[in-house]
Amino acid sequence: MHVRMVKKRLLDGSECRKCRQAADQLSSRGLLERIDEVVWAVEGEPDSPGMQLGARFGIDTAPFFVVRDDAGTEQVYTSVMRLIKERLGAEVSDRDEAAGIDPDDVGGI
Amino acid sequence: MALDPQKFDSIAKEYAHRDPADIIRLAIKEYSPNLAISFSGAEDVVLVDIACKAGGAFRVFSLDTGRLHPETYEFLDKVREHYKIEVEVFFPEPSTVEELVKAKGLYSFRRDGHKECCGIRKVEPLTRALRPLDAWVTGQRKDQSPGTRAEVPVVQNDPTFGSPDSPLVKFNPLANWTSNQVWDYIRQNGVPYNSLHDRGFISIGCEPCTRPVGPGEHERAGRWWWEEATQKECGLHAGNLREAS
Numbered sequence: 001m002h003v004r005m006v007k008k009r010l011l012d013g014s015e016c017r018k019c020r021q022a023a024d025q026l027s028s029r030g031l032l033e034r035i036d037e038v039v040w041a042v043e044g045e046p047d048s049p050g051m052q053l054g055a056r057f058g059i060d061t062a063p064f065f066v067v068r069d070d071a072g073t074e075q076v077y078t079s080v081m082r083l084i085k086e087r088l089g090a091e092v093s094d095r096d097e098a099a100g101i102d103p104d105d106v107g108g109i
Numbered sequence: 110m111a112l113d114p115q116k117f118d119s120i121a122k123e124y125a126h127r128d129p130a131d132i133i134r135l136a137i138k139e140y141s142p143n144l145a146i147s148f149s150g151a152e153d154v155v156l157v158d159i160a161c162k163a164g165g166a167f168r169v170f171s172l173d174t175g176r177l178h179p180e181t182y183e184f185l186d187k188v189r190e191h192y193k194i195e196v197e198v199f200f201p202e203p204s205t206v207e208e209l210v211k212a213k214g215l216y217s218f219r220r221d222g223h224k225e226c227c228g229i230r231k232v233e234p235l236t237r238a239l240r241p242l243d244a245w246v247t248g249q250r251k252d253q254s255p256g257t258r259a260e261v262p263v264v265q266n267d268p269t270f271g272s273p274d275s276p277l278v279k280f281n282p283l284a285n286w287t288s289n290q291v292w293d294y295i296r297q298n299g300v301p302y303n304s305l306h307d308r309g310f311i312s313i314g315c316e317p318c319t320r321p322v323g324p325g326e327h328e329r330a331g332r333w334w335w336e337e338a339t340q341k342e343c344g345l346h347a348g349n350l351r352e353a354s
Binding site for chain 1: 147149153172202205223224227228229231232233235236237247248249260261268269270272273274275279281345
């Protein structure tokens with residue numbers, strides 16, 4: 001399994017808030033090393049690799065994760081908690097799962 | 110039955126300008142009984158009305174954050190009685206709410222922004238409400254929030270609550286309706302509505318975070334108005350979000 005994490009780099013060179021939070025969630029569980037590759041979506045650079053991946057998969061918010069299994073099939077996770085729970089084999093409480101979701105991303109509630 | 114997820118884009122295009130009733134009938138046909146309408150106690154009552162007329166098995170749920178207006182609570186009951194349906198009400202985890210209030214008081218959102226409180230009071234119970242479902246229906250519309258809701262397909266893989274291992278389909282039948290169309294439907298069909306709407310409330314959420322809007326103001330201006338409206342920093346695209354592959 002190969003896990004790519006797409007992160008966004010802002011104009012000031014820092015990474016976006018949600019990317020930092022996702023990295024913290026992985027790190028606090030000792031799972032950061034399970035990320036095989038970090039790809040950057042650079043603000044203001046639509047041709048940057050992360051922006052290209054976002055366009056390819058129809059994802060409009062960073063971070064997101066592309067998981068490629070041994071057969072070459074790629075699946076996209078937009079929730080770090082879902083990735084942790086479903087692919088990285090760690091327990092995630094309902095509370096933690098909800099905390100990883102931005103309420104403004106939900107719509108309709 | 111269920112729709113082929115690979116065809117959601119084409120289905121969304123096909124149904125984009127169809128009557129919401131057609132979209133709800135499709136949702137019921139393909140996902141009943143593991144389908145639920147998310148009813149916020151506002152003008153999304155239209156979804157309940159349409160679904161009840163369409164027939165078939167579906168659930169209706171609401172999220173009681175504990176901070177709703179009394180008028181909204183009354184309206185939830187009114188809808189239950191009017192349509193003779195069960196409205197499942199989901200509450201936040203008591204311990205999590207208690208911890209938040211103990212640490213930060215009852216109005217933390219005024220200082221810290223709304224995300225933490227919404228996460229505890231709305232998102233977590235919503236996660237539980239959606240868990241047993243294959244699909245849900247929301248009243249989300251493009252015109253509700255300029256920019257952030259510019260792309261609202263009528264059917265989609267839920268990008269937030271679904272995953273490759275646990276897919277969830279999200280229907281947004283009202284995506285391409287305007288507020289005027291929603292209210293025309295309500296009036297023409299005698300649909301009950303939240304009495305707050307008669308007092309200038311357009312978008313309705315929790316009591317501390319919702320206010321009526323004035324002439325010329327967008328409806329979302331009545332929500333969390335003390336927070337600066339800035340473009341989400343983690344967005345990757347503006348405008349069209351999907352490029353032809």
